[in-house]
Amino acid sequence: MRNQFDQSSPGIGRLVMVSGGIASGKTALQNELLDYAASSGALTLSATGAPDEQQIGAAVIDQLLANSSCPIEVPSRGFAIPRAASAGKKDDRTTRLSDDQAEATYVRNVCDTILDLARAQPIVIGVDDLHFADETSLKLLLQLQRRIRSTKLLILLNQPDWQQSPFTRLSTYFARQPRYFSVQLTPMSEQAIAGLLEDSLDGGFADELPHQIRTLSAGNPMLANALVDDYRESDRAGHAVVGNAYARAVYAFLDRPDTQLLEVTAALAVLGGHGGPEQIAKLSGVHPQAVTTLLDALGHAGLLVDGGFRHPRATSAVLDSLSPAARSRLHASAAELEHLHASSATDVAKHLVAAGERPPGWSVPVLRQAADQAVDANDVEFATQALELALAASDDVREQLSIRQSIVWSSWRVNPSAAASYVPSLREAAQAGSLDQDGCFALMRHALWNGDKKTFVRAHEVLTGSPEPVDPQTEAELNLAYEWHFGPAAVRPDEGGPGIQPRSAPWNQTAGTLKQAWRRGGDDATNASAERILQNCRLGDTSLEALATAITALTLGGKSESAERWCARFALEARQRSAVTWQAVFEALRAGIMLQRGEVTAASERAKASLTLLGESNWGVSISHPLAIMLYADIAAGAFDDAARTLRIPVPDAAFETMGGLRYLRARGHFHLATNRPLAAVSDFQRCQQLMRKWDSIAATPVPWRSDLAEANLQLGNIEVARDLAKQQIKLSMDSDPYACGLALRVLAFASGPTEDSRLLGRAAKAFQDSGNQLELNRTLKALARFQTLGQEKRPNAVRPGQIPEQKSLPARQSPAPSKALDHTRTADAVVPAGTSMALREQPEPGDTSVLSEAELRVAQLAVRGYTNREISSRLFVTVSTVEQHLTRAYRKLGIRGRRALADELRQRHPSLHGEEQEFRLGLKVQAS
Numbered sequence: 001m002r003n004q005f006d007q008s009s010p011g012i013g014r015l016v017m018v019s020g021g022i023a024s025g026k027t028a029l030q031n032e033l034l035d036y037a038a039s040s041g042a043l044t045l046s047a048t049g050a051p052d053e054q055q056i057g058a059a060v061i062d063q064l065l066a067n068s069s070c071p072i073e074v075p076s077r078g079f080a081i082p083r084a085a086s087a088g089k090k091d092d093r094t095t096r097l098s099d100d101q102a103e104a105t106y107v108r109n110v111c112d113t114i115l116d117l118a119r120a121q122p123i124v125i126g127v128d129d130l131h132f133a134d135e136t137s138l139k140l141l142l143q144l145q146r147r148i149r150s151t152k153l154l155i156l157l158n159q160p161d162w163q164q165s166p167f168t169r170l171s172t173y174f175a176r177q178p179r180y181f182s183v184q185l186t187p188m189s190e191q192a193i194a195g196l197l198e199d200s201l202d203g204g205f206a207d208e209l210p211h212q213i214r215t216l217s218a219g220n221p222m223l224a225n226a227l228v229d230d231y232r233e234s235d236r237a238g239h240a241v242v243g244n245a246y247a248r249a250v251y252a253f254l255d256r257p258d259t260q261l262l263e264v265t266a267a268l269a270v271l272g273g274h275g276g277p278e279q280i281a282k283l284s285g286v287h288p289q290a291v292t293t294l295l296d297a298l299g300h301a302g303l304l305v306d307g308g309f310r311h312p313r314a315t316s317a318v319l320d321s322l323s324p325a326a327r328s329r330l331h332a333s334a335a336e337l338e339h340l341h342a343s344s345a346t347d348v349a350k351h352l353v354a355a356g357e358r359p360p361g362w363s364v365p366v367l368r369q370a371a372d373q374a375v376d377a378n379d380v381e382f383a384t385q386a387l388e389l390a391l392a393a394s395d396d397v398r399e400q401l402s403i404r405q406s407i408v409w410s411s412w413r414v415n416p417s418a419a420a421s422y423v424p425s426l427r428e429a430a431q432a433g434s435l436d437q438d439g440c441f442a443l444m445r446h447a448l449w450n451g452d453k454k455t456f457v458r459a460h461e462v463l464t465g466s467p468e469p470v471d472p473q474t475e476a477e478l479n480l481a482y483e484w485h486f487g488p489a490a491v492r493p494d495e496g497g498p499g500i501q502p503r504s505a506p507w508n509q510t511a512g513t514l515k516q517a518w519r520r521g522g523d524d525a526t527n528a529s530a531e532r533i534l535q536n537c538r539l540g541d542t543s544l545e546a547l548a549t550a551i552t553a554l555t556l557g558g559k560s561e562s563a564e565r566w567c568a569r570f571a572l573e574a575r576q577r578s579a580v581t582w583q584a585v586f587e588a589l590r591a592g593i594m595l596q597r598g599e600v601t602a603a604s605e606r607a608k609a610s611l612t613l614l615g616e617s618n619w620g621v622s623i624s625h626p627l628a629i630m631l632y633a634d635i636a637a638g639a640f641d642d643a644a645r646t647l648r649i650p651v652p653d654a655a656f657e658t659m660g661g662l663r664y665l666r667a668r669g670h671f672h673l674a675t676n677r678p679l680a681a682v683s684d685f686q687r688c689q690q691l692m693r694k695w696d697s698i699a700a701t702p703v704p705w706r707s708d709l710a711e712a713n714l715q716l717g718n719i720e721v722a723r724d725l726a727k728q729q730i731k732l733s734m735d736s737d738p739y740a741c742g743l744a745l746r747v748l749a750f751a752s753g754p755t756e757d758s759r760l761l762g763r764a765a766k767a768f769q770d771s772g773n774q775l776e777l778n779r780t781l782k783a784l785a786r787f788q789t790l791g792q793e794k795r796p797n798a799v800r801p802g803q804i805p806e807q808k809s810l811p812a813r814q815s816p817a818p819s820k821a822l823d824h825t826r827t828a829d830a831v832v833p834a835g836t837s838m839a840l841r842e843q844p845e846p847g848d849t850s851v852l853s854e855a856e857l858r859v860a861q862l863a864v865r866g867y868t869n870r871e872i873s874s875r876l877f878v879t880v881s882t883v884e885q886h887l888t889r890a891y892r893k894l895g896i897r898g899r900r901a902l903a904d905e906l907r908q909r910h911p912s913l914h915g916e917e918q919e920f921r922l923g924l925k926v927q928a929s
Contacts, residue, residue: 001033004181005154009042009122013148013179019161020185022261022301023222023253026158029185030126033156042122044068045114049132051257057103060127060137061110103136111143118151130159148179162297187219187302193228200228205236212240216311218302222249247317253303254318260286262321264294269309269318270330270351276307279341283333331355335363345369353385359393367393368403375410378577384411384418401425405439408446409541413579416449416618430459437468444478445541448485451621451654451661456482474542476511480533481545485621485658487695488518488702511546514553518702521737522557530554534566539573544582551589552702555596556737558772564593584614588626595633598774604633621652624660631667635674636775643671659702662691666703669712678715685709704729704740710747722751739776742767746780758787786876852890859886864903 001016008014020026034044047063117123127133127141144155161184188196194210209231217223226249227240234241254261267284268275277295281288298304309315319327335351339362349370352359359367367390374383384407391403405426408419426443429435435443440463447456460478463470470478514529530550537543537550547570554563567590574582587610595603607629616623627646634643647668655661669684688705710725729744742764749760761784768777852860862872869883876883891897894905 001029001156001183002036005033005037005040005042005122005124008154009040009152011119011150011152013118013151013153013155014181015145015148015155015157015179016181016183018156018158018183018185021160021162021220022256022297022303023220024185024187024301025221026160026185027128028221029183030128030156030158034124034126037122037124037154040122042124043117044124044126046126047128047133047137049127049129049134051132054132054134056134057136058106058140059134061107061140064125064127064137065110103139107136107140107143110140111147114144114153115147115151118153120152122152122154124154124156126156126158128158130157145180160297162293162300188214188217188221188224189219190214193217193219193224196224196228197231200232203236205231206238209238209240216240216242216246218305218310220253220302222253223302225249242311242313246311246313247320250303250314250317251321253301255321259294260284260290261294261298262318264291265298265303265318266322266326266330267334268295268304269315270327270334270354272350275334279337282337283330328355328357332357332359335359339363339366346373349386349389350382352389353382359389361393361395364390364393364399368406371406371410378579380410380413380578384414401429401439402436405435405442409438409442412445412449412541413581416446416581416614416620419446427455430455430462433462433465435459435462437463437466437470440466441542448481448545449620449622451485451652451658453486453657456486472505472507473537476505476507477537477542477546479508479511480514480549481542483515483518483659484545484549485660487659487662487691488515514549517549517553517556521733521740522553522555522559523736524557526553527557527559530557530559531562539570539577539579539582544585548585548589551586555593555772556739558738558770560593560596560772564590567593580614581618584610584619585622585625587613588629591626591629595629595636596773596775598778600633600636600775604630604637607633616649621655621658622660623649624651624655624658624664627651628660628663628667631664631671635667635671640671640675647671656687657691662688662703665691666705666708669708673712673715678712681712682709682716685712704733704737704743706732707740707743707747710744710751714747714751719751722747726751737771738767739771739773742771742773742776742780746776746783749783758784761787852893856886856890856893859883860890860902860906863887863899864906 004014004016018026018029030046034046038044045064045068047060047067049060053059114123114125125141125144127137133141141155141157144153148155190210193213197205197210197213213224213227213231217227223246226245227242229245230241230243233243233245254265256262263284264280264286267280271279271283275283277288277291280286280295281291284291286294295304295307303310303314309318322330331351331354335348335355338351339348345366348363348366352363352367367386371383371386371390374380374386387403387407387410391400391407394400394403404422407422408426411418423443423446426435426439426446429439430443440459443459444456444463447453447459510529510532513525514533517526517530530553533546533550537546539547547566551563551566554560554566567586571583571586571590574580574586587606591603591607591610594606607626611619611623611626611630619626627649630646631643634640634646651661651664655664665684665688669681669688672678672681672684685705685708688703689709692703692705706725706729710722710729713719713725714722726744726748730741730748733740733744745760745764745767749757749764752760761780765777765780765784768774768780858876859872862876863869869880869887872883873880887899890902894902896902896905
């Protein structure tokens with residue numbers, strides 16, 4: 001282009017026609033050439049054709065003269081603007097002839113003026129968007145082109161190669177004239193984009209970046225420049241970035257007042273690339289032939305590929321450019337259009353949902369069908385949205401009830417609390433006995449989750465009384481779900497149970513055997529039934545609690561590894577099916593298994609994750625499950641501040657009549673024990689007792705309240721009561737529940753004399769080993785180790801009433817290790833255990849201060865072996881402060897200054913300690929066996 005200007009300057013004028021696609025750089029090229037010419041001393045005249053000035057005579061000429069500094073006056077035009085309304089009238093013929101003559105005179109005067117100037121100095125005339133130029137101005141260009149040979153004039157004209165206009169014939173005409181040159185703009189190459197990157201970036205870039213930008217932009221200069229801007233503003237990780245600059249470029253690409261590009265692309269974006277030119281034409285109101293032309297132009301320009309947008313960000317940019325009302329109207333029209341064309345229910349429903357308005361009556365069956373398909377595809381959120389729209393569009397009362405029950409059923413998977421507003425009508429229908437089977441299932445599902453036993457029972461009565469029988473599998477699943485929430489009650493009519501009586505059907509037999517795990521603990525029979533349930537029940541809304549019961553039964557039956565595998569499997573399936581509620585339940589179950597295995601930190605984190613996954617407000621009464629695990633984990637870690645925060649999370653009142661609430665009460669009771677509040681613990685454990693007896697007076701599980709009460713009474717100094725309760729628990733659990741039996745044996749050990757405690761602790765360790773509860777096994781072995789380390793002659797007697805020191809309150813902030821404020825004092829004949837650990841506390845110091853006490857000796861021995869103060873505190877179940885005090889007193893008694901001299905002093909004063917550790921560990925194994 002510069003060469004064309006340089007060759008025209010000596011007096012060899014020429015005309016250049018530049019054509020190209022949308023945003024191909026025509027205007028940028030013209031402006032750059034005009035700047036170059038001006039800097040070279042040429043007079044530059046520029047104009048741009050516009051649709052709103054196309055009927056104004058000499059509009060482009062006016063721009064050429066106004067946008068330059070012509071050195072001479074040009075006569076004003078003396079003709080009228082063409083008036084289409086006057087055409088054909090005899091009186092106007094003379095006026096029109098007069099106007100034509102005036103126009104010709106005006107054009108000739110302007111032409112002569114420019115030519116005179118062009119003989120004396122270089123002139124460049126640039127006209128952009130030639131296809132919108134007025135007819136008078138085009139006549140000027142034609143006259144100039146015919147007289148351009150001996151002038152220093154360069155005429156530069158731009159027009160799109162895809163847009164037809166009444167003056168497209170000029171291109172053909174100009175092409176036959178001498179000194180005519182044409183330029184067709186093509187997409188940028190990778191090399192050109194690489195050069196653009198080099199000019200724009202202050203550093204290097206990955207070799208594949210030009211190729212990525214070329215692919216995303218198809219070489220369109222406007223889009224390529226935008227992608228370079230996005231990359232420059234990003235972290236420059238080596239990959240192309242499609243960001244805000246690209247979105248702005250897309251809008252600028254389409255926002256052209258002279259075209260209907262925005263209307264066509266908006267219709268294409270709403271239709272999601274599924275609509276052809278005919279549908280786009282109907283939706284946009286643009287003529288089908290024009291739609292085809294525009295789509296082809298957008299494809300050549302690089303914005304579209306295979307009939308759709310090249311990148312999703314382009315789709316969002318187009319939709320974002322629309323007002324909410326315009327977008328809603330388009331989606332509503334698209335829904336009706338696709339419905340008329342017999343599109344799928346899902347495609348039609350997507351537009352109705354996107355429109356967000358009350359849809360017409362014809363949409364109700366379509367929306368309900370789409371919701372069913374969405375549930376099958378695990379898109380519960382969309383199903384709920386479609387059903388809510390169907391409810392708004394329906395005028396039939398029975399149909400509205402049916403839609404409400406579908407909403408309750410589907411929304412529970414992802415947002416249980418969202419169903420609450422739809423439940424009252426279902427509850428009223430159940431009371432009237434007019435609820436169908438699906439409605440009963442939906443209402444029972446909601447009642448279980450919210451601890452509404454009365455509603456569950458009534459819905460079940462309606463269900464069993466309906467003409468359509470309930471299949472045995474669903475009946476068994478409902479039976480298990482009832483007991484999972486409302487306790488292991490014997491099913492009798494006077495107890496208000498669900499009324500599901502065991503039958504001879506295999507499903508009921510299996511469920512009946514599985515339920516025995518609540519009453520007698522796990523065994524081979526319950527394990528076998530659990531595996532059958534897990535293998536044959538597909539994860540669903542009615543089977544959730546049945547699967548959870550089976551997993552819990554495996555845990556009670558010593559099959560925790562298998563239980564965890566099933567948890568992980570179902571949690572993954574739930575996540576893949578977008579069923580957040582299911583996933584949260586299985587994650588909480590898995591956290592409990594991890595806690596039992598002794599993985600305290602991991603269990604706490606997983607329980608918190610399950611709580612967060614669903615949200616506190618959505619858990620209903622089941623929130624008690626993850627909260628109980630978090631409490632146990634915090635207690636085990638000594639994180640009492642965290643436990644106190646967990647207790648501040650609201651729990652529905654209805655939860656305290658459920659199995660989850662039972663576990664929560666027990667966990668809270670042990671928190672009270674661990675923080676020196678035995679009376680508060682007794683209250684919680686007694687509530688557990690009352691609830692368990694309300695369900696089944698002889699049930700040994702799910703919580704060993706007798707062991708818990710025994711431990712609380714032991715801490716209160718009620719030794720005989722503690723022994724009696726522990727013995728009751730042992731008798732009840734010995735053959736069925738090794739976990740509960742182990743707890744009772746451990747309590748009995750601390751309530752016994754020195755001849756029985758080690759033996760009882762050994763039996764307790766064996767019981768925990770049999771139950772697979774590693775957490776309690778570790779605690780018991782540590783307690784046993786301390787007993788053996790203290791020695792028979794120093795071992796204290798059992799706790800006696802009246803010897804319990806004053807309880808101390810929980811400090812404002814607690815470190816993960818037990819604090820001094822929570823340490824239990826030990827006298828010569830009294831032991832007060834803390835929490836469920838039942839570990840011994842501090843030893844009394846002998847009167848002779850020159851000899852180390854047993855506690856000081858044990859701390860010194862561990863210090864010599866390289867343990868830190870915190871590690872010593874953890875092993876001996878004392879605070880870090882207590883460890884420091886023991887070491888300080890030991891240094892003073894031994895006359896040394898620190899740990900370095902401690903080893904030599906101990907070796908001289910206590911040679912028998914050499915090799916003690918191996919013997920001690922061996923003794924532990926023998927005792928535990």
